[in-house]
Amino acid sequence: MRAQALHGHLDALLLAVLEQGELHGYAIIDALRARSGGTLDLPTGTIYPALRRLERAGYVASSWSTVNGRERRTYRLTDAGLRALAGERAGWREFSDTVGRFLGTDQPPAPA
Amino acid sequence: MRAQALHGHLDALLLAVLEQGELHGYAIIDALRARSGGTLDLPTGTIYPALRRLERAGYVASSWSTVNGRERRTYRLTDAGLRALAGERAGWREFSDTVGRFLGTDQPPAPA
DNA sequence: CCTCATGTGTAGCAAGGCTACCTGTCTGCC
Protein backbone atom coordinates (compact mmCIF):
# COMPACT_ATOMS: atom_id res chain seq x y z
CA MET A 1 0.00 0.00 0.00
CA ARG A 2 1.27 3.43 -0.87
CA ALA A 3 1.89 4.71 2.59
CA GLN A 4 1.70 8.39 1.70
CA ALA A 5 -1.99 7.85 1.12
CA LEU A 6 -2.17 8.16 4.89
CA HIS A 7 -1.57 11.88 4.58
CA GLY A 8 -3.66 13.57 7.24
CA HIS A 9 -5.05 10.36 8.67
CA LEU A 10 -2.00 9.19 10.56
CA ASP A 11 -2.83 11.26 13.63
CA ALA A 12 -6.20 9.58 13.83
CA LEU A 13 -4.60 6.15 13.63
CA LEU A 14 -2.18 6.95 16.41
CA LEU A 15 -4.96 8.25 18.64
CA ALA A 16 -7.00 5.14 17.90
CA VAL A 17 -4.13 2.85 18.84
CA LEU A 18 -3.49 4.72 22.06
CA GLU A 19 -7.17 4.59 22.90
CA GLN A 20 -6.72 0.94 23.82
CA GLY A 21 -3.93 1.64 26.28
CA GLU A 22 -0.66 3.49 26.64
CA LEU A 23 2.27 2.39 24.53
CA HIS A 24 5.77 3.52 23.65
CA GLY A 25 6.77 4.51 20.12
CA TYR A 26 8.23 1.24 19.00
CA ALA A 27 5.27 -0.69 20.38
CA ILE A 28 2.93 1.61 18.47
CA ILE A 29 4.62 0.65 15.25
CA ASP A 30 4.19 -3.01 16.16
CA ALA A 31 0.55 -2.47 17.07
CA LEU A 32 -0.16 -0.76 13.75
CA ARG A 33 1.53 -3.54 11.83
CA ALA A 34 -0.25 -6.25 13.77
CA ARG A 35 -3.74 -4.78 13.65
CA SER A 36 -3.43 -3.97 9.95
CA GLY A 37 -2.26 -7.44 9.06
CA GLY A 38 1.13 -6.15 8.00
CA THR A 39 -0.20 -3.52 5.63
CA LEU A 40 0.90 -0.61 7.81
CA ASP A 41 4.63 -0.87 8.40
CA LEU A 42 5.61 2.67 9.27
CA PRO A 43 9.20 3.83 9.75
CA THR A 44 10.32 5.46 12.99
CA GLY A 45 10.94 8.69 11.11
CA THR A 46 7.21 8.85 10.56
CA ILE A 47 6.02 7.85 14.02
CA TYR A 48 8.24 9.90 16.30
CA PRO A 49 7.65 13.29 14.69
CA ALA A 50 3.95 12.51 14.57
CA LEU A 51 3.87 11.71 18.29
CA ARG A 52 5.65 14.96 19.09
CA ARG A 53 3.10 16.78 16.97
CA LEU A 54 0.29 15.17 18.92
CA GLU A 55 1.97 15.99 22.20
CA ARG A 56 2.44 19.63 21.21
CA ALA A 57 -1.24 19.67 20.35
CA GLY A 58 -2.07 18.29 23.77
CA TYR A 59 -3.68 15.10 22.49
CA VAL A 60 -1.19 12.75 24.09
CA ALA A 61 1.11 12.98 27.08
CA SER A 62 4.38 11.14 27.53
CA SER A 63 6.43 9.88 30.44
CA TRP A 64 9.86 8.29 30.55
CA SER A 65 10.59 4.98 32.13
CA THR A 66 13.53 2.62 32.12
CA VAL A 67 12.99 -0.97 31.05
CA ASN A 68 15.98 -3.31 30.94
CA GLY A 69 18.31 -0.35 31.03
CA ARG A 70 16.60 1.12 27.97
CA GLU A 71 14.85 4.45 28.09
CA ARG A 72 11.27 4.29 27.02
CA ARG A 73 8.91 7.10 26.34
CA THR A 74 5.38 5.96 26.95
CA TYR A 75 2.48 7.84 25.43
CA ARG A 76 -1.08 7.97 26.67
CA LEU A 77 -4.20 9.64 25.37
CA THR A 78 -5.37 12.82 27.12
CA ASP A 79 -8.97 13.91 27.47
CA ALA A 80 -8.46 16.37 24.65
CA GLY A 81 -7.00 13.51 22.62
CA LEU A 82 -10.09 11.44 23.23
CA ARG A 83 -12.30 14.27 22.03
CA ALA A 84 -10.03 14.77 19.03
CA LEU A 85 -10.30 11.08 18.23
CA ALA A 86 -14.08 11.35 18.17
CA GLY A 87 -13.77 14.21 15.72
CA GLU A 88 -11.30 12.29 13.62
CA ARG A 89 -13.67 9.34 13.47
CA ALA A 90 -16.48 11.56 12.25
CA GLY A 91 -14.12 13.17 9.75
CA TRP A 92 -12.97 9.80 8.50
CA ARG A 93 -16.52 8.63 8.05
CA GLU A 94 -17.40 11.65 5.95
CA PHE A 95 -14.20 11.40 3.96
CA SER A 96 -14.44 7.69 3.23
CA ASP A 97 -18.11 8.03 2.46
CA THR A 98 -17.42 10.84 -0.01
CA VAL A 99 -14.50 9.21 -1.76
CA GLY A 100 -16.23 5.84 -1.65
CA ARG A 101 -19.11 7.36 -3.56
CA PHE A 102 -16.71 7.89 -6.46
CA LEU A 103 -14.54 4.82 -6.11
CA GLY A 104 -17.34 2.49 -5.05
CA THR A 105 -15.81 0.87 -2.01
CA ASP A 106 -18.63 -1.42 -1.08
CA GLN A 107 -21.68 0.76 -1.20
CA PRO A 108 -23.28 0.65 -4.66
CA PRO A 109 -23.67 4.05 -6.40
CA ALA A 110 -27.45 4.20 -6.37
CA PRO A 111 -29.18 1.76 -4.00
CA ALA A 112 -32.53 3.58 -4.03
CA MET B 1 -14.31 18.50 5.32
CA ARG B 2 -10.60 19.19 5.51
CA ALA B 3 -9.79 19.10 1.83
CA GLN B 4 -6.15 18.21 2.26
CA ALA B 5 -7.29 14.85 3.53
CA LEU B 6 -7.62 14.10 -0.18
CA HIS B 7 -3.86 13.91 -0.44
CA GLY B 8 -3.04 11.16 -2.87
CA HIS B 9 -6.63 10.30 -3.68
CA LEU B 10 -7.47 13.23 -5.92
CA ASP B 11 -6.11 11.56 -9.04
CA ALA B 12 -8.39 8.60 -8.44
CA LEU B 13 -11.39 10.90 -8.09
CA LEU B 14 -10.60 12.69 -11.32
CA LEU B 15 -10.22 9.42 -13.20
CA ALA B 16 -13.49 8.19 -11.72
CA VAL B 17 -15.33 11.31 -12.85
CA LEU B 18 -13.90 11.09 -16.35
CA GLU B 19 -14.86 7.43 -16.53
CA GLN B 20 -18.44 8.51 -17.04
CA GLY B 21 -17.63 10.68 -20.01
CA GLU B 22 -15.29 13.43 -21.15
CA LEU B 23 -15.47 16.78 -19.44
CA HIS B 24 -13.58 20.05 -19.31
CA GLY B 25 -11.89 21.31 -16.15
CA TYR B 26 -14.61 23.58 -14.90
CA ALA B 27 -17.24 20.91 -15.49
CA ILE B 28 -15.14 18.44 -13.53
CA ILE B 29 -15.25 20.75 -10.54
CA ASP B 30 -19.02 20.97 -10.89
CA ALA B 31 -19.33 17.20 -11.22
CA LEU B 32 -17.27 16.63 -8.08
CA ARG B 33 -19.33 19.12 -6.14
CA ALA B 34 -22.61 17.68 -7.37
CA ARG B 35 -21.81 14.02 -6.85
CA SER B 36 -20.38 14.66 -3.39
CA GLY B 37 -23.38 16.64 -2.28
CA GLY B 38 -21.33 19.81 -2.00
CA THR B 39 -18.65 18.31 0.22
CA LEU B 40 -15.98 18.45 -2.45
CA ASP B 41 -15.63 22.02 -3.64
CA LEU B 42 -12.16 22.14 -5.12
CA PRO B 43 -10.46 25.31 -6.34
CA THR B 44 -9.20 25.58 -9.91
CA GLY B 45 -5.65 25.79 -8.62
CA THR B 46 -6.07 22.22 -7.47
CA ILE B 47 -7.81 20.79 -10.50
CA TYR B 48 -5.79 22.19 -13.39
CA PRO B 49 -2.37 21.16 -12.13
CA ALA B 50 -3.77 17.74 -11.28
CA LEU B 51 -5.15 17.31 -14.80
CA ARG B 52 -1.79 18.25 -16.27
CA ARG B 53 -0.17 15.69 -14.01
CA LEU B 54 -2.55 13.03 -15.24
CA GLU B 55 -1.96 14.02 -18.82
CA ARG B 56 1.81 13.84 -18.39
CA ALA B 57 1.30 10.39 -16.91
CA GLY B 58 -0.74 9.41 -19.96
CA TYR B 59 -3.93 8.69 -18.02
CA VAL B 60 -5.99 11.37 -19.72
CA ALA B 61 -5.81 13.13 -23.09
CA SER B 62 -7.07 16.61 -23.85
CA SER B 63 -8.38 18.43 -26.86
CA TRP B 64 -9.31 22.06 -27.39
CA SER B 65 -12.63 23.22 -28.64
CA THR B 66 -14.36 26.58 -28.82
CA VAL B 67 -17.77 26.99 -27.20
CA ASN B 68 -19.41 30.41 -27.30
CA GLY B 69 -16.12 32.04 -28.16
CA ARG B 70 -14.49 30.46 -25.11
CA GLU B 71 -11.64 28.04 -25.38
CA ARG B 72 -12.33 24.79 -23.67
CA ARG B 73 -9.94 21.99 -22.96
CA THR B 74 -11.82 18.73 -22.80
CA TYR B 75 -10.30 15.74 -21.06
CA ARG B 76 -11.03 12.09 -21.67
CA LEU B 77 -9.78 8.91 -20.09
CA THR B 78 -7.18 6.88 -21.98
CA ASP B 79 -6.85 3.10 -21.86
CA ALA B 80 -3.93 3.50 -19.49
CA GLY B 81 -6.11 5.78 -17.41
CA LEU B 82 -8.79 3.14 -17.22
CA ARG B 83 -6.28 0.59 -16.02
CA ALA B 84 -4.90 3.09 -13.55
CA LEU B 85 -8.40 3.71 -12.26
CA ALA B 86 -8.85 0.00 -11.60
CA GLY B 87 -5.63 0.03 -9.61
CA GLU B 88 -6.71 3.13 -7.73
CA ARG B 89 -9.98 1.49 -6.84
CA ALA B 90 -8.19 -1.55 -5.47
CA GLY B 91 -5.80 0.71 -3.60
CA TRP B 92 -8.65 2.71 -2.15
CA ARG B 93 -10.40 -0.42 -0.98
CA GLU B 94 -7.32 -1.65 0.81
CA PHE B 95 -6.63 1.77 2.26
CA SER B 96 -10.15 2.43 3.51
CA ASP B 97 -10.41 -1.11 4.81
CA THR B 98 -7.16 -0.74 6.74
CA VAL B 99 -7.89 2.67 8.20
CA GLY B 100 -11.49 1.68 8.83
CA ARG B 101 -10.24 -1.19 10.96
CA PHE B 102 -8.78 1.41 13.33
CA LEU B 103 -11.39 4.11 13.10
CA GLY B 104 -14.33 1.74 12.93
CA THR B 105 -16.17 3.15 9.94
CA ASP B 106 -18.96 0.66 9.88
CA GLN B 107 -17.32 -2.68 10.56
CA PRO B 108 -17.12 -3.41 14.32
CA PRO B 109 -13.63 -4.17 15.68
CA ALA B 110 -14.24 -7.76 16.70
CA PRO B 111 -17.18 -9.39 14.95
CA ALA B 112 -16.11 -12.95 15.79
C1' DC C 1 -19.80 50.54 -17.11
C1' DC C 2 -19.11 47.22 -13.87
C1' DT C 3 -19.69 42.98 -11.78
C1' DC C 4 -20.25 38.20 -11.87
C1' DA C 5 -20.18 33.54 -13.82
C1' DT C 6 -17.55 30.87 -17.06
C1' DG C 7 -13.10 29.13 -18.26
C1' DT C 8 -7.95 28.32 -18.11
C1' DG C 9 -3.72 28.93 -16.07
C1' DT C 10 0.78 29.90 -12.95
C1' DA C 11 3.80 30.97 -8.79
C1' DG C 12 4.75 30.14 -4.41
C1' DC C 13 3.43 28.34 0.10
C1' DA C 14 2.55 24.78 3.59
C1' DA C 15 1.70 20.27 5.43
C1' DG C 16 3.08 15.87 6.19
C1' DG C 17 5.12 11.41 5.43
C1' DC C 18 9.59 9.33 3.84
C1' DT C 19 14.62 8.45 3.33
C1' DA C 20 18.76 8.41 5.41
C1' DC C 21 21.26 9.01 9.06
C1' DC C 22 22.86 9.05 14.14
C1' DT C 23 23.01 7.44 19.08
C1' DG C 24 22.82 3.78 22.55
C1' DT C 25 21.79 -0.92 25.04
C1' DC C 26 21.06 -5.82 25.14
C1' DT C 27 21.12 -10.55 23.16
C1' DG C 28 22.95 -14.15 20.56
C1' DC C 29 26.26 -16.15 17.65
C1' DC C 30 30.92 -17.14 16.06
Next chain:
DNA sequence: GGCAGACAGGTAGCCTTGCTACACATGAGG
Protein backbone atom coordinates in the same frame (compact mmCIF):
# COMPACT_ATOMS: atom_id res chain seq x y z
C1' DG D 1 36.12 -10.88 22.79
C1' DG D 2 33.86 -9.02 18.90
C1' DC D 3 30.16 -8.31 15.76
C1' DA D 4 25.36 -8.43 13.95
C1' DG D 5 20.87 -7.46 14.73
C1' DA D 6 16.64 -6.41 17.48
C1' DC D 7 15.12 -2.88 20.48
C1' DA D 8 14.49 2.19 21.40
C1' DG D 9 14.64 7.02 20.45
C1' DG D 10 15.64 10.93 17.55
C1' DT D 11 16.75 14.69 13.61
C1' DA D 12 17.56 16.94 8.91
C1' DG D 13 16.14 17.50 4.61
C1' DC D 14 13.57 15.93 0.55
C1' DC D 15 9.41 15.33 -2.16
C1' DT D 16 4.86 15.14 -3.29
C1' DT D 17 0.65 17.43 -3.49
C1' DG D 18 -3.15 20.35 -2.48
C1' DC D 19 -4.09 25.32 -1.48
C1' DT D 20 -3.99 30.47 -1.75
C1' DA D 21 -3.66 34.26 -4.48
C1' DC D 22 -3.27 36.08 -8.55
C1' DA D 23 -3.73 36.97 -13.78
C1' DC D 24 -6.15 36.77 -18.14
C1' DA D 25 -10.22 36.59 -21.29
C1' DT D 26 -15.28 36.46 -22.77
C1' DG D 27 -20.31 36.84 -22.26
C1' DA D 28 -24.45 38.13 -19.66
C1' DG D 29 -27.05 41.10 -16.57
C1' DG D 30 -27.78 45.06 -13.71
